[in-house]
Amino acid sequence: MNTLTLDVARTIVAAARDHGRRAGLKPLTVVVLDAGGHVVAAEREDGASNRRFDIAFGKAHGAISLGLGSRALMERAEQQPFFIAAVTSAVGGALVPVPGGVLVRSPEGALIGAVGITGDSSDNDEAAAVAAIEAAGLRAQPA
Template sequence: MAEITLEQARTIVRETIAKGREMGLKPLSVVVLDTGGHVKAFEREDGASPGRFGIAQGKAYGAVMLGMPGSAQMARAEQQAYFMAAVNGVFGGQVVPVPGGILVKDGDAVIGAVGVTGDTSDNDAEAGMAGIAAAGLDGAA
């Protein structure tokens, strides 16, 4: 199984933040996790609130642990709220099931996940997808 590299993760973090600036978004926080859900890289922009690491991580963590991007997690939460609540029990409350949690793929293989937070969930996801594309990889948001 391929694994995201630090070079790819750096590019994703930087380019997601750059996209946020270009879109005029609020300050963003961006995490990249590996295929085991462990942190590879993270940056929080000046002016972002201090708890943003946990939110970014929670978006990406749910994506990689369940193999489901944030939009699919949100759909499941809206249909069956108790299921996503139970999932959070299993994962110690670390799953944030909304857009901005993005699977990173190299072809068909999941090689990691990105979590973006700071603006609306949809804007977060758009910025993250741009960062992933800038690294020459595919995202599933």
Template sequence: MSLTLDAARRILAATRAEGRAQQMKPLSVVVLDAGGHVIAFEREDGASAGRFDIARAKAYGAVMLGMGGRAQMARAEAQGYFMAALNGVFDGKVLPVPGGVLVRDAVGAIIGAVGVTGDTSDNDAAAALAGIAAAGLTGEA
């Protein structure tokens, strides 16, 4: 199974709706496929211009490393040199913090990732998880 544009749009809408329901700051949300390519992106009114790159870096790290942002952050805290080296391998495109969430299909295969930025990293991850669930998929923060 691959992550479709329709599913990506459902994720965007539900992630943003969760942000509004929880009174989060304006969110920016990106959905990547399993190869790290952008399927869809939205930046809410009032979100700063640089949020695309932050959201993409959160999602890119998740899909390229096969681990959500929380696991990446734990790895960075335990082995900063390793994550720094990986970021070099990926041309600085990895941001190892919560808000980068893997997307898994019904059998557990990684089919993409969602990156959310705009509020606290934990809130970003919570909004992403809600969006992924609304699309009938499983998220791994």
């Protein structure tokens, strides 16, 4: 499988929400992008604040734009904040450099998309994304 279909995206969204519920996380917003960085599916749970879609999108979009999980983008931001600020501008404004933007790879390793989650702590957001991607039988790259 080399494309991230809507069925796969829906599986990931459902698994992430299920993870959040079982782990007692705050309301999550989950966005799934294809390899080109375009929205396939998104859900914002009741109680999540207004712009959570944009934050989840920014995590996933930053990751797929640079080919790195958003945890790696946070590390770079800590070292060279001006670089991440500049790249954010270069890619049009949607890049949120904290954990929770996780690359999705096929079992063979092909990059097929990215998941962005926001709502709880960044570490918990990332854990939900990783669990959801793996629940779909795919490989997660958080950094």
